[in-house]
Amino acid sequence: MSLSVKHLLGIKELTAQDIEQIFQTADNFKQVLQRPIKKVPTLRDTTIANVFFENSTRTRISFELAERRLGADVVNFAASGSSVSKGETLVDTVNNILAMKVDMVVMRHSASGAPWFLAENIDARIINAGDGINEHPTQALLDAYSIRERLGSIKGRRICIIGDIMHSRVALSNIYCLNKLGAEVMVAGPPTLIPKHIEGLGVRVEYDIKKALLWCEVANVLRIQLERQHKPLFSTLREYAIYYGINKQTLDSLGKEIVIMHPGPINRGVELNSDVANSKQSIILDQVENGVAIRMAVIYLFSGKVGIDE
Amino acid sequence: MKILLDHTQLNITLQRLAHQLIENHVSFTDTAIIGIQPRGVWFSNRIAGIIKDITGYKHIDYGKLDITFYRDDVHTSGNIQVPSQTDVPFSIEGRNVILIDDVLHTGRTIRAAMDALVDFGRPSNVELMVLIDRRFSREVPIQPDYTGQTIDSIMTQKVKVYWAEKDNKDEVVLIDQ
Numbered sequence: 001m002s003l004s005v006k007h008l009l010g011i012k013e014l015t016a017q018d019i020e021q022i023f024q025t026a027d028n029f030k031q032v033l034q035r036p037i038k039k040v041p042t043l044r045d046t047t048i049a050n051v052f053f054e055n056s057t058r059t060r061i062s063f064e065l066a067e068r069r070l071g072a073d074v075v076n077f078a079a080s081g082s083s084v085s086k087g088e089t090l091v092d093t094v095n096n097i098l099a100m101k102v103d104m105v106v107m108r109h110s111a112s113g114a115p116w117f118l119a120e121n122i123d124a125r126i127i128n129a130g131d132g133i134n135e136h137p138t139q140a141l142l143d144a145y146s147i148r149e150r151l152g153s154i155k156g157r158r159i160c161i162i163g164d165i166m167h168s169r170v171a172l173s174n175i176y177c178l179n180k181l182g183a184e185v186m187v188a189g190p191p192t193l194i195p196k197h198i199e200g201l202g203v204r205v206e207y208d209i210k211k212a213l214l215w216c217e218v219a220n221v222l223r224i225q226l227e228r229q230h231k232p233l234f235s236t237l238r239e240y241a242i243y244y245g246i247n248k249q250t251l252d253s254l255g256k257e258i259v260i261m262h263p264g265p266i267n268r269g270v271e272l273n274s275d276v277a278n279s280k281q282s283i284i285l286d287q288v289e290n291g292v293a294i295r296m297a298v299i300y301l302f303s304g305k306v307g308i309d310e
Numbered sequence: 311m312k313i314l315l316d317h318t319q320l321n322i323t324l325q326r327l328a329h330q331l332i333e334n335h336v337s338f339t340d341t342a343i344i345g346i347q348p349r350g351v352w353f354s355n356r357i358a359g360i361i362k363d364i365t366g367y368k369h370i371d372y373g374k375l376d377i378t379f380y381r382d383d384v385h386t387s388g389n390i391q392v393p394s395q396t397d398v399p400f401s402i403e404g405r406n407v408i409l410i411d412d413v414l415h416t417g418r419t420i421r422a423a424m425d426a427l428v429d430f431g432r433p434s435n436v437e438l439m440v441l442i443d444r445r446f447s448r449e450v451p452i453q454p455d456y457t458g459q460t461i462d463s464i465m466t467q468k469v470k471v472y473w474a475e476k477d478n479k480d481e482v483v484l485i486d487q
Contacts, residue, residue: 002390028378028393036430042379303384
């Protein structure tokens with residue numbers, strides 16, 4: 001067995017078989033996480049650096065937990081308070097970390113494409129933990145895995161991604177992932193937050209949130225990323241909440257039960273109301289739980305040492 | 311190629327091994343059987359079935375253990391191994407555990423299995439049953455308590471176990487490579 005790629009840079013480069021293999025391995029790790037001792041010694045010979053040039057709570061903790069539960073040694077690096085602020089380049093920073101004998105780098109960076117640049121320039125396995133507005137592959141994997149767990153399958157399911165599609169790496173990775181697994185994908189939100197020509201990726205576009213919800217079986221609601229919006233794309237958060245926010249009333253009026261997802265962190269009262277986020281239809285906390293199993297699977301499967309199996 | 315056990319011999323051996331377990335463990339209330347994934351499970355399925363047939367017990371504690379994550383060759387054997395299912399739906403704390411695998415060779419799989427086992431609890435004792443014991447090829451000091459057949463073989467040879475459930479025949483052969 002082997003995956004078709006050496007690094008997890010983006011879902012775009014994976015095959016459906018790769019994704020299926022990651023899911024099957026995650027099933028095994030999910031079982032490990034139910035045991036009294038939630039830890040295996042598999043990667044006790046591996047050191048992993050978590051290099052985060054951008055803020056993150058959930059993803060970094062999830063990766064770190066996954067790494068520790070696989071028995072790996074972990075070093076954490078955050079850009080703030082490091083030599084990056086003194087003008088060190090990305091390659092230099094990472095090479096310095098690698099000189100301390102690190103086997104794998106999990107990286108988040110605000111520049112789209114940074115993990116590809118790194119994979120070409122350094123000699124270690126790279127896992128992309130989010131790059132700019134490009135991809136966030138492990139989030140898409142855990143989203144698809146959570147849908148598969150809730151609905152039993154992904155092929156042919158109707159899944160709608162709602163909100164700030166333009167600035168969302170979660171949206172792009174989800175579109176690639178769900179398309180590869182045979183789902184029907186729709187994106188919905190205000191026209192200013194949906195990129196032109198996104199139909200080229202094989203998705204439907206809807207600007208009316210009610211119509212979108214009536215169409216779909218699963219709604220993956222994204223966070224409004226104010227930190228990435230450098231010009232006003234809608235007038236106020238209140239207006240967004242009125243036209244595109246999802247509340248219990250909207251859901252009850254659909255006449256069917258749809259699954260609600262959110263990659264977090266939630267802006268409660270903006271894209272999702274608390275009564276929806278906390279409802280039985282929401283699998284938001286399952287997503288977080290599955291995140292650890294998915295990241296364990298990814299780290300395990302990509303952990304082959306550079307050079308040994310090439 | 312040499313046939314070590316044909317259909318009849320294999321089934322006589324399975325009956326004997328099941329009887330030996332019953333002789334030592336009688337009621338099976340303090341005993342659990344655990345087959346090692348992937349290949350040991352075909353063997354342990356048979357043993358568990360025969361024990362139930364002979365004793366008439368409706369239930370014995372029987373689980374399956376995957377040891378992929380406990381191997382000591384994760385990064386030296388080339389490809390990353392795909393794990394199988396682990397299913398141990400009972401407590402092993404303070405119980406007698408019988409580990410079952412089809413072929414005992416270097417002993418490294420059983421070493422990993424014991425590591426995996428203690429993550430589920432502390433058994434009062436652990437025994438090992440194997441169908442074929444390739445003695446003289448051990449790399450760690452592990453010996454079976456119940457053995458189907460002991461054979462002398464060299465490293466380049468391979469023992470192949472066929473089960474009717476998946477291979478349409480019951481047979482154990484020694485292959486020269």
